[in-house]
Amino acid sequence: MGRQSCCYKQKLRKGLWSPEEDEKLVEHITKYGHGSWTSVPKLAGLQRCGKSCRLRWINYLRPDLKRGTFSQEEEDLIVQLHEVMGNKWSQIAARLPGRTDNEIKNYWNSCIKKKLMQSGINPSTHAVEAAAPVAEAMRSDSSAPNSMNHFPGNSEPLPPPVVSPISNTVPSTYFRCSGAGNPGGSQFELQSSGLLFDSGILQWLDLLPNKGVPLHLSGEPEDLKWSEYLNGTTLSIKDWESQAHGWQYGSSSKEESQAFSESSWHEMQPPPPQL
DNA sequence: AAATACCGCAACCGCACACAG
DNA sequence: TCTGTGTGCGGTTGCGGTATT
Structure with missing residues (x-):
């Protein structure tokens, strides 16, 4: 009992x-x-x-709640963060300004989960299990690049593509890459679980100590450059955000970050996200 | 128009953890 | 070290609105 x-x-x-x-x-x-x-x-x-x-x-x-339906970019971000963090809704919520863990959890269970399953993606593991979209085809293609900065059939290193989440596509964990090295100016897709995360590119999400720090979503003019990751000049998301917004985040200690997310949100609200 | 099914969301439940005494 | 209390989190439930039959 x-x-x-x-x-x-x-x-x-x-x-x-x-x-x-x-x-x-x-x-x-x-x-x-x-x-x-x-x-x-x-x-x-x-x-x-x-x-x-x-x-x-x-x-x-709470007065800072956003309410309303989730944007495509928010949905993309939720999927990406879930892939890294799993069901850590509070941590995911901390990176989505104006959204609560409960709201995200509900949205995940009622909407995103279904979309992923319909796309043949296991929502728990984010593994492709059924119908293979472009990225999966590329993965198994022997001519597919074994390094991210090569395109199929092109042995030359490529200029840095700009990476941004694809809108209005499912699954949303795919990134659209465009750049001068993309033959014909066409676009190809990479699945984040297979390439971006495995290659270590997105591991910073794991390392982020700052709860309450909103991630910048895609858009101009702050698109991430792959070369910045590849040549070791990668900014941590914290530094990146700070530079982008001219806003220094506080301590990364658990206590202080918790204090930030719990009680100081009204005093330390970061600049509004560029959605 | 009524009954039923479905869905989204607000709220509750129970566990884990931190901390003070 | 132990115990009680407060807090936070993830999972689950159930209500209310909407769609379908």
Whole structure:
């Protein structure tokens, strides 16, 4: 027999929040901050447990929440981050400004998962299991490059392509690469799991210590250059972001990063993402 | 129009961890 | 070192809206 919930013990309200409750909670936190969550309901005059208040605030009432449907770029980023982090929704959410872990989790389970499965991709492993899109065909093609900076049939090293997530394509973990070395100006696709991550290019995602640091999504003028990765001048995403926005991130210690993501978001909001 | 199925999302549950006493 | 408390996280549930029959 499991233990009873905190709400049961204290005979507190459960279920959907009323507008009045929301108003009380917002008013209290706006005035005093949340401090200890267990004391919030008492101080705010709510018949709820602290946990419930915390969840309501984080997932629904926070003023910096974006709401609305996910953009294609957000979806792309979620897929890429999930490939690296797995079901670490809070860590993924920390890199998507204005989105909550719960929101991302729901979106993943209700939408992205299905899309991936329809594309023959295992949403857990991100491995291609069925119908092979272009990238998979390239992978198994003996003429396919064994190094990223070569194109099939071209033994010469190539000028750096610009990498950006493909929009409106499924699966979304593919990158479209274009550059002068791309014969005929056509585009080819690489699957991130097979090439970008395996080659170490995207391992920085793993290493990122800064929670709450939004990733730059694709777009001008900050597209990543492969040569920057290949020749060792790769910026960490932190440095890159700092340079791009002229904004220095704080400490990377667990405590401070947590403090950033949890309570200092309103004081240290980074520049809005270039979506 | 009514019944049913389906889906998305808000909220709850329970576990793990950190920390203070 | 142990214990209790607070907090955060991932998984799951169930409600309400919409689509379909």
